[in-house]
Amino acid sequence: MRADARKNRDHVLAVAGAALAEHGVDVSLRDIARRADVGLATLLRHFPxxxxxxxxxxxxxxxxxxxxxxxxxxxxxxxxxxxxxxxxxxxxxxxxxxxxxxxxxxxxxxxxxxxxxxxxxxxxxxxxxxxxxxxxxxxxxxxxxxxxxxxxxxxxxxxxxxxxxxxxxxxxxxxxxxxxxxxxxxxxxxxxxxxxxxxxx
Missing domain, CATH: 1.10.357.10 (Tetracycline Repressor, domain 2)
Known part of the structure; x- marks a missing residue:
């Protein structure tokens, strides 16, 4: 994985961890993508x-x-x-x-x-x-x-x-x-x- 792609993935994970800790596992993936300032397609590319x-x-x-x-x-x-x-x-x-x-x-x-x-x-x-x-x-x-x-x-x-x-x-x-x-x-x-x-x- 390229360094920039890994950085984006790690950022999404950090944001997702905070969102799940706050709202539980039912938090929407779209909301996680929005919080991470990435498109839903980008999130799904890393985590389908x-x-x-x-x-x-x-x-x-x-x-x-x-x-x-x-x-x-x-x-x-x-x-x-x-x-x-x-x-x-x-x-x-x-x-x-x-x-x-x-x-x-x-x-x-x-x-x-x-x-x-x-x-x-x-x-x-x-x-x-x-x-x-x-x-x-x-x-x-x-x-x-x-x-x-x-x-x-x-x-x-x-x-x-x-x-x-x-x-x-x-x-x-x-x-x-x-x-x-x-x-x-x-x-x-x-x-x-x-x-x-x-x-x-």
């Missing part, structure tokens, strides 16, 4: 679909969350690693309102520009879940797809102004339901899981 634009914006974040899962898998206790990563993912998805709706669709749509990144992210979470299940720290009747759906549901709560104040407490409730507390030898599985979920920042 909304998903392609989001993939370009979010690619680094996807990679960072995947790397974060790898680091937690190698260091933290299984239950702590799982909850920390869940919290990180939910926090990240609230950066662009409505992004989880597109991610949930993209993971089943092999033609979506977001598909590969979403599948990789789901696999990272599934590894942390499997590790926690192996030591009895997480319930055995859920899988990586369930975990991905829970992230989407918790992120949706954070997107709703009337429900956002409850999002932190409900994260703890969901994390307590995912964990069993068995790895810590707690006589009360629910109580042990709740303390782990609430104790991790």
């Amino acid at each position: 679909t909304r998903e392609a634009l989001l993939e370009a914006l979010l690619h680094t974040s996807f990679e960072e969350l995947t790397a974060r899962a790898d680091a937690l898998e190698a260091s933290g206790s299984p239950e702590e690693a799982l909850v920390v990563w869940l919290r990180d993912c939910v926090g990240w998805t609230t950066e662009y309102r409505g992004v989880t709706v597109l991610m949930a669709a993209a993971i089943e749509d092999t033609e979506s520009a977001l598909h590969a990144s979403c599948v990789t992210l789901r696999a990272a979470g599934a590894r942390l879940l499997t590790r926690a299940q192996a030591v009895g720290a997480a319930r055995a009747d859920i899988d990586g797809t369930d975990l991905f759906a829970l992230i989407a549901a918790l992120a949706w709560l954070g997107d709703q102004p009337a429900l956002a104040p409850r999002a932190g407490r409900l994260f703890d409730v969901v994390a307590s339901a995912v964990l069993t507390g068995a790895a810590a030898g707690d006589d009360s599985a629910a109580g042990g899981a709740k303390s782990v979920a609430k104790g991790i920042v």
Whole structure:
């Protein structure tokens, strides 16, 4: 890519990031083009679909969350690693309102520009879940797809102004339901899981 074309692309991305952070993923591509002071055709030449634009914006974040899962898998206790990563993912998805709706669709749509990144992210979470299940720290009747759906549901709560104040407490409730507390030898599985979920920042 020529230097001037790359500069234009980076400018459009910067403007798009600000617009999506302000208005969510439903902001019109025409409005993004107007804000960037380029024609819609120019924007579409770089990013032919909304998903392609989001993939370009979010690619680094996807990679960072995947790397974060790898680091937690190698260091933290299984239950702590799982909850920390869940919290990180939910926090990240609230950066662009409505992004989880597109991610949930993209993971089943092999033609979506977001598909590969979403599948990789789901696999990272599934590894942390499997590790926690192996030591009895997480319930055995859920899988990586369930975990991905829970992230989407918790992120949706954070997107709703009337429900956002409850999002932190409900994260703890969901994390307590995912964990069993068995790895810590707690006589009360629910109580042990709740303390782990609430104790991790």
